[in-house]
Every structure is written in structure tokens, then in C-alpha cells.
Amino acid sequence: MADDGISDVLTNLALPKTSATLTLRIIKSFEYRTERSLVLHNINLETTTVGELKNIARQAVQMQPGWKPYRNLVLDTVKLYTKAHGAKTTNLIINLDHDEWILDDDAKTLAECGFENETEASFFNREAYRNFQANPEIKWEG
Numbered sequence: 001m002a003d004d005g006i007s008d009v010l011t012n013l014a015l016p017k018t019s020a021t022l023t024l025r026i027i028k029s030f031e032y033r034t035e036r037s038l039v040l041h042n043i044n045l046e047t048t049t050v051g052e053l054k055n056i057a058r059q060a061v062q063m064q065p066g067w068k069p070y071r072n073l074v075l076d077t078v079k080l081y082t083k084a085h086g087a088k089t090t091n092l093i094i095n096l097d098h099d100e101w102i103l104d105d106d107a108k109t110l111a112e113c114g115f116e117n118e119t120e121a122s123f124f125n126r127e128a129y130r131n132f133q134a135n136p137e138i139k140w141e142g
Contacts, residue, residue: 017044017045017046017111017116017117018044018045018046018047019042019043019044020042020043020044020045020110020115020116020117020118020119021039021040021041021042021043021117021118022039022040022043022053022110022115022118022119022120022121023037023038023039023040023118023119023120023121024037024038024040024053024057024078024120024121024122024123025037025038025081025093025094025120025121025122025123026038026057026061026067026070026073026075026123026124027093027094027122027123027124027125027128027129028069028070028073029128030093030094030124030128030129030131030132030136031132031137031138031139032138032139033093033138035093035122036066036067036070038057038060038061038123040056040057040060043056043110045109045110045111045115045116046109046111047109048109048110049106049107049108049109049110050078050103050105050106050107050108050109050110050113051106051107053078053110053121054075054076054078054106054123057075057123058075061073061075073125074125075123075124075125076125076126077102077103077123077124077125077126077129078102078103078121078122078123079094079095079101079102079103079121079122079124079129080098080101080103080113080114080115080119080120080121081094081095081120081121081122082095082119082120093122094122094124094129096132096133096136103121
């Protein structure tokens with residue numbers, strides 16, 4: 001701990017891999033930059049698989065208040081967005097590069113995929129992503 005009372009421990013190391021906090025960016029529209037963040041607490045990265053993470057997120061979207069506009073989405077793909085203290089993309093909705101960050105193996109644990117505490121990932125429809133990748137035009141600028 002520093003003299004100013006602020007911890008020197010990085011946030012990605014502050015919690016154990018058995019009790020991590022993750023942020024999933026649930027993407028409704030790439031073109032209109034429509035997304036909402038779902039913060040998940042106490043996720044065990046060593047036992048939770050990619051498939052289980054998808055199911056947790058789908059259930060939250062269906063059951064939690066405030067998600068009604070997202071309930072008809074076909075959410076089928078998770079892609080790593082950034083880790084704590086990592087570089088972020090200039091695209092505010094998703095990183096269009098690094099397709100190797102797409103998590104295709106639903107049986108892999110999140111720890112095996114490189115997740116740490118404070119990791120951010122995107123959850124979206126793969127077909128909509130491919131269409132946006134082919135023509136990354138933003139239809140609304142804020």
C-alpha cells in the first residue's frame with residue numbers, strides 16, 4: 001500500500017480468479033452503436049465455461065428489468081474486448097480486428113481464454129458482426 005492510502009494492487013489482481021467481476025457489452029446494433037453493459041460479479045473464471053457465460057448473460061437479458069429492447073436478439077458470439085489496464089480499441093462498440101479473440105469453444109473455461117478480474121467482452125450476433133465488418137458504416141454519430 002502506498003503512503004497515500006491507495007493500494008498498489010492492480011484491479012485485475014485485486015480479486016481471485018474464483019470471484020471475478022466481468023463486464024459484457026451486449027450489442028444490439030453495430031451501425032447505431034447500441035449496446036448495454038451487463039456487469040457480472042463473483043464469476044469463477046476457473047470453472048465457468050464460455051457456454052455457461054453465454055447462458056448467464058442470456059438469462060440476465062431475459063429476466064432483469066431494463067433489457068426489454070434486447071430480448072429478441074439472437075446472441076451467439078462472445079469476443080474479448082479488453083482486459084483491465086489493457087489497450088482499448090478506437091471503435092466504441094467492438095474491436096473489429098483480432099478475430100482470434102472470438103471465443104468459439106463453449107467448453108473452454110474463461111481462465112483458459114485469458115479472462116481476469118475486470119475483463120470486458122462483447123456478446124452479439126455473429127451474422128450482424130460479419131455484416132458490419134464487411135461494411136463498418138456508423139449510421140449515427142453522437
